[in-house]
Amino acid sequence: MTTIRAVLAVIPVIAMASGAPGVAHAGVFYGNYQLVIPQRYDFHTWTWAVAFCVPQAPDCVEINAIPMPIAKAFEYRGNAYLADGHYTLTVDVPDGLRCGDVYFGPVIPTRDVYTWDAAPLQGTLESSFASGCDGAPGTLRYPFSLVRL
Secondary structure, eight states: OHHHHHHHHHHHHHHHHHTOOOSOOTTOOOEEEEEEOTTSOOSOEEEEEEEEOSSOOTTEEEEEEEEESOTTOOOEEEEEEEETTEEEEEEEEEEEEEOSSTTTSOEEEEEEEEEEETTTOEEEEEEEESSOTTSOOEEEEEEEEEEEO
16 A cells, blocks of 8 residues: 555656656747737737746746838837736837828827737737827727737
């Protein structure tokens, strides 16, 4: 009986050391993702390169957002933090709101807050601005999803 208990006690340690799945962290989703925001007025598509934070922490991933095409858009970077099964990323974007002609029209800086569920990788973007296209402050909300590339 003692031998069986000893073997059973060692199995989780061996599994963790071998890289076998143990306790799943909802936050581990390193890789490249397409950021899909179908309702946002923008001609870019975005790739999020997701990496570990420095210093590394189980509740943090670094997001590097890469626009395609790069013309007329700014790459942004920030740390997303996991709490209660949801990530939150807050970034200041110099061209977050596009007015008039989507390519040649004026752009307005925004504070963008992405919040998404760690399991299905779907959430909401809240894009806030001090003075919008009509001169009034506001916040626009968009559903989004992340699709693994």
